[in-house]
Amino acid sequence: MCGVVGNWRVELIEAHRDLFQPPADFPGAAQGSPECDAGWRDVLDRLCIRIRAIIQADGGSFKFSQIKEKYGTLRVYWDGALSPDADARVEQAIALAEARSAVTCEVCGEEGRLREGAWLTTRCEAHSEGRPSVQHRSGLENIYMVRHFVEGRRFVTCRRYDRQNDVFVDVDPTSLGIEE
Numbered sequence: 001m002c003g004v005v006g007n008w009r010v011e012l013i014e015a016h017r018d019l020f021q022p023p024a025d026f027p028g029a030a031q032g033s034p035e036c037d038a039g040w041r042d043v044l045d046r047l048c049i050r051i052r053a054i055i056q057a058d059g060g061s062f063k064f065s066q067i068k069e070k071y072g073t074l075r076v077y078w079d080g081a082l083s084p085d086a087d088a089r090v091e092q093a094i095a096l097a098e099a100r101s102a103v104t105c106e107v108c109g110e111e112g113r114l115r116e117g118a119w120l121t122t123r124c125e126a127h128s129e130g131r132p133s134v135q136h137r138s139g140l141e142n143i144y145m146v147r148h149f150v151e152g153r154r155f156v157t158c159r160r161y162d163r164q165n166d167v168f169v170d171v172d173p174t175s176l177g178i179e180e
């Protein structure tokens, strides 16, 4: 099996050379080559397609600087120069990818859950190796808090990640019993 490990990364980078900007003769050496398992390939593919659409519409420069797993979910970092609007849309695309990784098995890409163990992982039942899933307070699964600062005032909005449609849906914080 050793010979094929890493091929999905090279294929992903080859498919999105504009965003990875790998060395011409060695795509696997791209700075942003994913440091995660193959189950998140589709998450990254969706992210690349979204980012490309933003940059094609808005111009600017973009390059992944690091893609890795941390605490069981995806972390994505990039370098470049985009307009404030494009920057915000790229960050939104990255937030979607990170939220999707939190409910997608890192091994196989099926629906998964964050699991406790020696370290946090996101796995489906079949790849859980018996590790229990992290218990969220009922109703707070896939809920993300977003902090905003407008004219020096801080406020919080809530959104839920909808895996089926791969979108965030705004949620009224008071309906979740969350106090600001």
Ligand SMILES: [Zn+2]
Pocket (backbone or CB within 6 Å): 105, 106, 107, 108, 109, 110, 123, 124, 125, 126, 127
């Ligand atoms: Zn799995």
